Amino acid sequence: MGRGTTADVGLRRPVLSLTSVLALCLAALAFGAVMIGPFALSPGQTVMALLGQGDAQASIVVWNIRVPRVAAALLVGAALAAAGASYQALFRNPLVSPDILGVSAGAGLGAVAGIFLSLPVAAIQASAFVGGMAAVGFVTLVASMVRNTDRTLTLVLIGVVIGALAGAATSLLKVMADPYDQLPAITFWLLGSLAAITTDDILPALPMVLIGLVPLALLRWRINVLSLGDEEACALGIEVGRIRFLVIAAATLITASVTALAGVVGWVGLVIPHIARMLVGPGFGRLLPVSVLIGAGYLLIVDTLARTIAQVEVPLGILTAVIGAPFFVWLLARGRRGWS
Amino acid sequence: MLDARELAIGYGATEIGSGLSLSVKTGDILCLLGPNGCGKTTLFRTLLGLLPALSGQVLLGGKPITAQRRAEIARQIAYVPQAHAPPFPFEALEVVLMGRTARLGTFGQPGQRDRETALTAMRKLGIGDLAHRDYSRLSGGQRQLVLIARALAQEAPLIVMDEPTASLDFGNQVQVLAQIKALAQEAAGAGHGVILSTHDPDQAFALDARVLLMKDGRTRAEGSASEVLTGENLSDVYGIPVTVETTGSGRRVCLPSLGRQSAPTMTSDAFTMA
Structure with missing residues (x-):
């Protein structure tokens, strides 16, 4: 693209090749993840089973267990990374994660209440989704009533407050829950897991995530401008309040949907956008697709580890923290290119 | 292009300035001068429609700014904040x-x-x-x-610049000022109207700008640089003794006197407060 020439009016490096490379890697990873497991499959067996041929047992393992689980991991990772990238731009802070406005705390409370009331799985998921949406809705409502010129800071602080309240209510339910039956289920849910996921669990979450991604993709230029701050974005011609509301609504829909599916999985939405930003820079039009692809691949790897490294399922939240925390420190220590 | 009439500016119940009127059209340079905290930034925010006026009206292109959408405003008036580092x-x-x-x-x-x-x-x-x-x-x-x-x-035909030379070295300050002057003086009709704030009254002379001298949220004086920036006005607004002299080349410069630094004003302030 001839960087130095005067005719060069393009931006940074072409991103299409990187996205296609990442997409290919992702497809390879997904194929590998379908092969791996207690009932190991050869590449040939896997292809046959995916095509609906070959022996029945392999087919059942692939279609009933592995594919739903791989699909769920891809969906959850992609969604959390997309929401994290959006919130980091919106709140102008690279240390922000999708839970900043209390969506995880709300979803956690919803799910824990569902488990406490011994509701069926689908109802627990619905309750988690409603809890996450309600928490953020409540945060934006309270923030709009507080008269403060710094809307963004107000939102974040109210988010912390509502998150803390939801956390307190969750703790209360844990104390009151049956310690032998409900409490382990609650603990496991709060650490996140894709164990026992079925296609029926994924189907409601998938359209929600897609619906949430649409406005984020469409608003990609405005989201860039918003990351300069409210005042400048206003002066550049953006109806800041409206766009911010749209972005929050979309990111919350995405996060609440996958949190209802997988439980609370931390660190993905925080770390992945950083890696994406290192690769393609902060422009949201490039950042969003690359974050989605890397997030999907990352969570797929982590979930495959979670189901294979030990006899028991390791909760996802534990692995993402163990991998994410030191990586994040490394990112900060590199300290190059400002916040990237 | 931009007309502000009898503005009262401030945040909510706190009034920071009042009785402010100004008018800028393409080709003009209006220089806002005044001590820290005199309301320059608040005035800018009001002129850009980022902050509602407490009373009075800002007219942009003949229409009240409050009745225009953000994009409509941004197509008429651009804002240059102080150089910042985005995240x-x-x-x-x-x-x-x-x-x-x-x-x-x-x-x-x-x-x-x-x-x-x-x-x-x-x-x-x-x-x-x-x-x-x-x-x-x-x-x-x-x-x-x-x-x-x-x-x-x-x-946008109008540009508002908040202390465009703050934190710049000597050479960069001159470069930026030269660009501002060039922007206003562009070929017939294409020139910009520029409103800028600065802490250096000499810049108003260099730009040959109109000057709005502010103190405590009110207009102290308005007019051409040579009319407004007198030793008397500057001494009064900044509370230090200042003389304005003309150099051999005919350019005016402001000379604060460091020797007798503010002793008289400080003492009189102290007495007033007691």
Whole structure:
């Protein structure tokens, strides 16, 4: 693209090749993840089973267990990374994660209440989704009533407050829950897991995530401008309040949907956008697709580890923290290119 | 283009200034001078429609600013903030391209023509070679020029600049001032109207600007630089003894006297307070 020439009016490096490379890697990873497991499959067996041929047992393992689980991991990772990238731009802070406005705390409370009331799985998921949406809705409502010129800071602080309240209510339910039956289920849910996921669990979450991604993709230029701050974005011609509301609504829909599916999985939405930003820079039009692809691949790897490294399922939240925390420190220590 | 009549400015119940009127059209340079905290920034925010006026009205292109949409306002008046570091390492060209936002639809993306406009603006300011550099790693002077280029790319006839020379070294200050002067003086009809604030009264002389001298949120004096920036006015507004002299080349300069530093005013203030 001839960087130095005067005719060069393009931006940074072409991103299409990187996205296609990442997409290919992702497809390879997904194929590998379908092969791996207690009932190991050869590449040939896997292809046959995916095509609906070959022996029945392999087919059942692939279609009933592995594919739903791989699909769920891809969906959850992609969604959390997309929401994290959006919130980091919106709140102008690279240390922000999708839970900043209390969506995880709300979803956690919803799910824990569902488990406490011994509701069926689908109802627990619905309750988690409603809890996450309600928490953020409540945060934006309270923030709009507080008269403060710094809307963004107000939102974040109210988010912390509502998150803390939801956390307190969750703790209360844990104390009151049956310690032998409900409490382990609650603990496991709060650490996140894709164990026992079925296609029926994924189907409601998938359209929600897609619906949430649409406005984020469409608003990609405005989201860039918003990351300069409210005042400048206003002066550049953006109806800041409206766009911010749209972005929050979309990111919350995405996060609440996958949190209802997988439980609370931390660190993905925080770390992945950083890696994406290192690769393609902060422009949201490039950042969003690359974050989605890397997030999907990352969570797929982590979930495959979670189901294979030990006899028991390791909760996802534990692995993402163990991998994410030191990586994040490394990112900060590199300290190059400002916040990237 | 921009008319403000009898503005009272401030935040909510706190009035910071009142009785402020000004008018700027293309080709004008209006220089806001006044001590820290006299309300310059609040006035700017009100003029840009970022803060509602407590009373009075801002008319932009003949229409009340409160009745216009953000994009409509941004197509008429551009804002150059003090050079800042955004949280993310955008390329300088991307920052300039953000000036095109008001000309795009809500879901629009800047296209090839917008890129060319942005690059032209950068070249005009002599920073075309910075296009692909990381904005957050540029020097303060370069960043300020990038932000001015962004205002040019916005293609608004009026530009508001908040202390465009603050934190710049001597050479960069002169460069930025020269650009401001050139912007206002462009060929017939294409000139910009510029409103800027500064802490250096000499800049108003250098720009041959109109001056609005503020103190405690009120207009102390308004007019041409040579009318307003007298030793008497400056001494009064800044509370230090200042004389204005003319150099051999005919340029006026402000000379604060360090020797007798503010002793009289300080003492009288102290007495008043007691």
